Amino acid sequence: MNWLGDWANLLLRWTHFIAGIAWIGSSFYFIWLDRTLTAPAIARPGVEGDLWMVHSGGFYQVEKRRPGPGEVPPVLHWFKWEAMLTWITGISLLVLVYYLSGAYLLDPGTARIGRGTAIALGIALLVFGWLVYDWLWRSPLARQRGVAAGTSLALLMGVTVLLCRLLSGRAAYMHVGSLLGTIMVANVWMRILPAQQQMLDATRAGRPADFTLGERAKQRSVHNSYMTFPLLFIMLSNHYPATYASPANWLILLLLFVAGAAVRHAMIGRGRVAKWAVLPAALALAAAIFFATPKGAAAPASAASTSVPAFVTVRSVIAQRCLPCHSQFQSDGTFGPAPGGVTFDTPESIARLAQRINVRAVETKTMPLANKTGMTPEERELLGRWIAAGAPLR
Numbered sequence: 456m457n458w459l460g461d462w463a464n465l466l467l468r469w470t471h472f473i474a475g476i477a478w479i480g481s482s483f484y485f486i487w488l489d490r491t492l493t494a495p496a497i498a499r500p501g502v503e504g505d506l507w508m509v510h511s512g513g514f515y516q517v518e519k520r521r522p523g524p525g526e527v528p529p530v531l532h533w534f535k536w537e538a539m540l541t542w543i544t545g546i547s548l549l550v551l552v553y554y555l556s557g558a559y560l561l562d563p564g565t566a567r568i569g570r571g572t573a574i575a576l577g578i579a580l581l582v583f584g585w586l587v588y589d590w591l592w593r594s595p596l597a598r599q600r601g602v603a604a605g606t607s608l609a610l611l612m613g614v615t616v617l618l619c620r621l622l623s624g625r626a627a628y629m630h631v632g633s634l635l636g637t638i639m640v641a642n643v644w645m646r647i648l649p650a651q652q653q654m655l656d657a658t659r660a661g662r663p664a665d666f667t668l669g670e671r672a673k674q675r676s677v678h679n680s681y682m683t684f685p686l687l688f689i690m691l692s693n694h695y696p697a698t699y700a701s702p703a704n705w706l707i708l709l710l711l712f713v714a715g716a717a718v719r720h721a722m723i724g725r726g727r728v729a730k731w732a733v734l735p736a737a738l739a740l741a742a743a744i745f746f747a748t749p750k751g752a753a754a755p756a757s758a759a760s761t762s763v764p765a766f767v768t769v770r771s772v773i774a775q776r777c778l779p780c781h782s783q784f785q786s787d788g789t790f791g792p793a794p795g796g797v798t799f800d801t802p803e804s805i806a807r808l809a810q811r812i813n814v815r816a817v818e819t820k821t822m823p824l825a826n827k828t829g830m831t832p833e834e835r836e837l838l839g840r841w842i843a844a845g846a847p848l849r
């Protein structure tokens with residue numbers, strides 16, 4: 456069963472990745488197109504801009520224009536399934552990795568809530584998160600864009616803090632990511648596509664289309680562009696325990712959100728002032744790095760605690776706390792053999808991975824996973840001392 460789950464995980468992730476590239480790639484392309492189009496030299500009715508491109512040995516001419524009443528293109532290409540497929544595979548992964556196995560969902564060191572409660576919370580968050588966001592941006596408040604954006608950020612902050620208090624850091628991050636992803640896909644399917652359909656219906660019926668619908672849809676598309684970089688960070692975050700496992704994990708996530716959104720602003724925003732957004736981006740990034748740096752191991756109290764532990768002691772700790780999972784002959788079957796590609800069966804493999812052991816078991820305390828094997832603080836400190844002394848095999 457386990458290996459089947461692993462294959463489902465692999466295939467879903469593979470598809471998720473490909474669909475995500477197709478979605479975000481085409482969205483980047485259209486953002487670029489909109490910025491690069493220039494008004495045609497000789498004005499043509501309905502034409503807003505055009506440009507020439509060369510790619511893979513072919514020359515392309517693209518024209519952006521508003522179809523007049525009754526003018527329905529025989530073939531019109533829509534971009535919608537990329538987003539939907541990304542969402543479906545993403546939610547399936549969330550269910551598979553966090554809900555069905557439960558190994559990553561909770562951390563008894565963070566909060567003691569039940570798995571059912573956590574899953575209900577996660578699902579409610581995705582549904583209500585979208586409803587609240589959508590309501591906010593359709594309410595009169597949305598006319599003051601700064602206020603609405605500030606409110607949205609404050610809500611995101613509340614959600615992030617709450618999740619980081621209740622779930623494991625890793626699951627909290629992934630839920631914030633799932634919320635952003637859900638809002639982005641719902642923006643496409645519930646707001647942008649219907650507006651396009653309405654304009655098309657009018658054209659087809661021979662009426663002039665209301666192009667302000669398109670402009671309103673555009674607002675959601677702009678929102679999506681601000682969420683893209685933060686979202687992509689979150690999707691990679693589970694490789695970086697220093698972020699999700701830090702006591703300030705919620706702050707680090709929000710700072711990286713600001714950094715990603717500000718980079719987007721500098722890249723795509725109009726005018727030279729927008730370029731200055733790299734400044735807050737750099738500041739937010741620096742702050743995130745600062746908060747993510749594990750507090751240095753406290754200065755050793757006595758001479759005894761500075762002595763280098765013997766390797767036999769280290770090995771017995773690892774055998775007891777890590778080998779149930781990290782072994783060719785593992786006794787804990789929750790994960791396939793060698794989780795994370797790591798086994799500690801030989802002295803050499805332990806020494807070779809000393810720095811990673813330091814990061815995971817001493818500094819970020821993200822191993823043993825959810826402290827399933829009950830490692831004590833003294834044992835962590837012992838490993839830390841051994842590694843600080845150069846991880847000798849004596």
Ligand code: HEC
Pocket residue numbers: 773776777778779780781787789790794795796797808811812815816822823824827828830
């Ligand atoms: C309950 C099972 C379990 C136990 C016990 C466990 N691990 Fe892990 N370990 C995992 C899983 C699952 C992964 C892959 C996911 C990840 O990296 O978070 C992993 C990955 C790792 C990695 C590779 C990723 C990286 O960051 O380099 C290291 C190193 C590691 N564990 C160290 C340890 C140490 C040291 C112990 C004992 C103190 C330990 N683990 C105990 C399940 C476990």
